Amino acid sequence: MVVAAVLGAAGGIGQPLSLLVKQNPAIKELRLFDVVPVVKGVAADVSHVDTPAITTGYVKDEDGLKHALKGADIVIIPAGVPRKPGMTRDDLFNINAGIVRDLAQGIAENCPKAFVLIISNPVNSTVPIAAEVFKAAGTFDPKRLFGVTTLDVVRASTMSAQAIGKPNDASQYTIPVVGGHSGVTILPLLSQSKPALPESLFSDSEKLKALVNRIQFGGDEVVQAKAGGGSATLSMAYAGYKFAEQLIAAAFEGKKGVVAPSYVYVADNKDVQKEIGQDLAFFSVPVELGPNGAEKLHPLGQLSSYEKELLQACLGELPGSITKGVNFIQQPKL
Ligand SMILES: NC(=O)c1ccc[n+]([C@@H]2O[C@H](COP(=O)([O-])OP(=O)(O)OC[C@H]3O[C@@H](n4cnc5c(N)ncnc54)[C@H](O)[C@@H]3O)[C@@H](O)[C@H]2O)c1
Numbered sequence: 001m002v003v004a005a006v007l008g009a010a011g012g013i014g015q016p017l018s019l020l021v022k023q024n025p026a027i028k029e030l031r032l033f034d035v036v037p038v039v040k041g042v043a044a045d046v047s048h049v050d051t052p053a054i055t056t057g058y059v060k061d062e063d064g065l066k067h068a069l070k071g072a073d074i075v076i077i078p079a080g081v082p083r084k085p086g087m088t089r090d091d092l093f094n095i096n097a098g099i100v101r102d103l104a105q106g107i108a109e110n111c112p113k114a115f116v117l118i119i120s121n122p123v124n125s126t127v128p129i130a131a132e133v134f135k136a137a138g139t140f141d142p143k144r145l146f147g148v149t150t151l152d153v154v155r156a157s158t159m160s161a162q163a164i165g166k167p168n169d170a171s172q173y174t175i176p177v178v179g180g181h182s183g184v185t186i187l188p189l190l191s192q193s194k195p196a197l198p199e200s201l202f203s204d205s206e207k208l209k210a211l212v213n214r215i216q217f218g219g220d221e222v223v224q225a226k227a228g229g230g231s232a233t234l235s236m237a238y239a240g241y242k243f244a245e246q247l248i249a250a251a252f253e254g255k256k257g258v259v260a261p262s263y264v265y266v267a268d269n270k271d272v273q274k275e276i277g278q279d280l281a282f283f284s285v286p287v288e289l290g291p292n293g294a295e296k297l298h299p300l301g302q303l304s305s306y307e308k309e310l311l312q313a314c315l316g317e318l319p320g321s322i323t324k325g326v327n328f329i330q331q332p333k334l
């Protein structure tokens with residue numbers, strides 16, 4: 001039985017995500033943490049759902065982080081500020097970097113063996129931040145740290161199905177999305193869709209480009225529609241839980257053959273470096289999940305010539321975002 005913690009549980013993502021996690025019968029304890037006191041009410045609310053997980057809420061100023069994290073097996077982090085129209089994810093760095101750093105420190109101190117799933121943006125930088133905190137604490141296990149990019153995978157299925165005129169069939173299309181989680185760093189490998197997308201999509205370069213662009217900038221669609229009220233929360237809760245559920249099944253319930261893309265540490269993996277053509281510390285790849293977390297990183301496989309171009313665009317941005325995260329921890333504060 002699994003102890004799960006959600007950090008930032010009172011937020012737009014945190015609340016529905018906590019509800020979804022509560023429904024997983026493998027969870028014996030669900031601990032909800034936030035800086036705002038309403039998290040205790042959220043926990044009381046969710047605790048009435050008739051599933052096994054004992055659900056409790058913790059606030060920061062009552063030493064809550066320690067109590068929420070002590071001995072947790074899986075920690076999901078949607079804490080931090082969301083975008084408003086006109087902002088990039090990187091514009092969130094100044095606030096969210098410090099939030100993720102402090103939460104990662106709490107994890108290193110209280111549950112160093114937990115699987116850590118980071119949702120807080122900019123994911124391309126916040127995951128390297130957490131890794132640096134864990135390295136400094138001597139607890140870094142690259143197999144246990146995941147940047148959640150599942151919303152890109154979910155969007156790829158939904159938007160591709162719509163683009164080919166089969167909007168009801170979204171869930172039937174499994175499409176790997178690799179790279180990072182921001183604009184051009186999001187690299188949907190439509191040529192590897194299972195089942196295959198129709199040839200007519202690939203022969204219509206304008207349509208193909210429009211689809212890729214929509215997947216890459218799907219987050220902006222929601223940010224603009226919410227018009228200052230935040231970014232994706234419900235689809236993110238769905239996607240975050242989808243990944244957590246896959247990890248729980250593979251890590252704690254012995255399920256085999258579970259493969260899902262995630263933004264993970266690839267610095268040790270020569271095969272991935274070779275495919276990317278660069279020494280990068282983090283990249284989203286299809287990850288085989290198991291008892292230790294990221295058991296095996298799967299290759300990107302054959303890319304079309306258009307996808308190779310997209311990879312180059314991704315590589316124009318991603319290394320800088322990784323370095324920015326690393327430097328945030330490594331450079332002494334002035
Ligand atoms: N990875 C993705 O695909 C993805 C998708 C959507 C949103 N996001 C990101 O998720 C984050 C949260 O989005 P949201 O819409 O839920 O925002 P929100 O403002 O609705 O909720 C954030 C919550 O975090 C809490 N919080 C702030 N500082 C905290 C701290 N130090 N410790 C614990 N909790 C803290 C806030 O009190 C709030 O309840 C944003 O950074 C957003 O950009 C990522």
Ligand SMILES: O=C(O)C[C@H](O)C(=O)O
Pocket residue numbers: 082083089121151218219220222223231232
């Ligand atoms: O777009 C955002 O800022 C939130 C999230 O990263 C998303 O992809 O929806």
